[in-house]
Amino acid sequence: MPRITRTTFALLCIIFIGIALRAVDLGFPDVSTDEAQFVLGASAAHPPLGMALFRFGILLGGPVIIVARAVSAILGVLTLVVMYFIALHLRNRQTALLVAAVAAVVPSHILFSRLAYLAVPLTLAWLAALLLFLLARRDGRPVFILLLFLCSVSATFVKAQGLVFPLLLLLGRIIEKRRLAFRDPVTIVLALSLIPILFFVVTHPGLPATLFLYGGNMFGLSHASGRMMALLQTWWPLLLLFFPFLLISIPMIRLMPWPAVLLLLTGPAIALLLGPDHPYYATDLVCWALPVALLLGYFPAAARHGVMIALTVNAFLILTPRAVSVTPWTYSLVQTPGYWNAHADTLNTLMMNETLVIALGATGHHVRWYLMPEVLVGNDMDLTRRNGMFLLLDKAAMERIPGATVVYEDERLIVAKR
Amino acid sequence: MAFFSSSVRNVSPRAVREIRTRGLWLVNADLTEIRRDGGSIGFSWIYRYRSRTRVFPDRRFVSSF
Structure with missing residues (x-):
């Protein structure tokens, strides 16, 4: 040896x-x-x-x-x-x-x-x-x-x-x-x-x-x-x-x-x-x-x-x-803790009864990993007759879903329902 | 090989756009076939969505142009 x-x-x-x-x-x-x-x-x-x-x-x-x-x-x-x-x-x-x-x-x-x-x-x-x-x-x-x-x-x-x-x-x-x-x-x-x-x-x-x-x-x-x-x-x-x-x-x-x-x-x-x-x-x-x-x-x-x-x-x-x-x-x-590891549980609790969520804004695949319901990317969708839960990664997208109510908001995103 | 055809390449961006207007994720849409029938071109897709804990059933659809 x-x-x-x-x-x-x-x-x-x-x-x-x-x-x-x-x-x-x-x-x-x-x-x-x-x-x-x-x-x-x-x-x-x-x-x-x-x-x-x-x-x-x-x-x-x-x-x-x-x-x-x-x-x-x-x-x-x-x-x-x-x-x-x-x-x-x-x-x-x-x-x-x-x-x-x-x-x-x-x-x-x-x-x-x-x-x-x-x-x-x-x-x-x-x-x-x-x-x-x-x-x-x-x-x-x-x-x-x-x-x-x-x-x-x-x-x-x-x-x-x-x-x-x-x-x-x-x-x-x-x-x-x-x-x-x-x-x-x-x-x-x-x-x-x-x-x-x-x-x-x-x-x-x-x-x-x-x-x-x-x-x-x-x-x-x-x-x-x-x-x-x-x-x-x-x-x-x-x-x-x-x-x-x-x-x-x-x-x-x-x-x-x-x-x-x-x-x-x-x-x-x-x-x-x-x-x-x-x-x-x-x-x-x-x-x-x-x-x-x-x-x-x-x-x-x-x-x-x-x-x-x-x-x-x-x-x-x-x-x-x-x-x-x-x-x-x-x-x-x-360097700093990520947003999604800290907030995923809260968001999933809000979406507990949803089977589908429409995401608006810059939607990465990590959203699919963290959220339990199926996520559709709504940026190019016609949302006129779409109801249900929306995940707004771009808060300005609220104007695309008139009549929706905000059910959650933090520094990063909004969850709204119509 | 179909992508060597200029007519296929010309309508391909529309096929991609259609997937986006359905709210689907491009990476989950598997292009299985490109069929030319007379003047029209059909893109066959299988959509496979998977979340962290669940595999959703496959959905098949065709985009024709």
């Missing part, structure tokens, strides 16, 4: 802190509109596997958000394990431990490990695909090739953009093997792994419809500088000290094999193209723990230890457990 040195012990402590930070305050933030879609298993924009993971959790643990978020937290911890094995494959045990420790304290990954988004499952699936690709590429054992197929298929079914990385791996492998690619089992398996999602897209028109019709304005390269600024503004409060280390670790990517470089670049590229102001795209920056740890490997031991302590404190300040304190650097989402 290898002797545990002080450095190893310190890195294990940091990993433990990272795991603990992923497991606290799971119930604190309000359920967001995206989370509600995924947890309710109803998003036409994504294939079903990621949502099924959350539904499975809820099936086992009951319809409470902590359960769905716990699924994310477990997958977040598994991500650290996969990163450890990737680094072990590329370097040695000590570097692998350093990579896992850096990954453990990447604040954006900690945050989304506490939330029921598809970002953490997708990052895990991509990293697992990378690991198995590297293993299969090295010795071509059938078990790695089979597992690569399964991981690649899983990645494509977790989230709509999940196919990007397997597709890039396939293209990279074709370039790598050139004429031999058509007889290469790794190439063949990667190509086959993309077929199920193609069938899914063809047989579920809702997915391309969402991409091309409803959300077409998300994509593109227009306003490149604006997108870059939005990306920086989104990432900065979520990363703080990790961000400059990420930037100065960029030269380290030349020391990494091309499949790992592809993964490092895929996340930021997708964020730039699909939504630089969406914080969840910062989740896969956890992969940058690889070059950051390689960079730290060049530091003298004392400096390396100092940086690791600083990165751990950084994560702790951004995502301090509520039981400890709220710092000026605490991420906005976990």
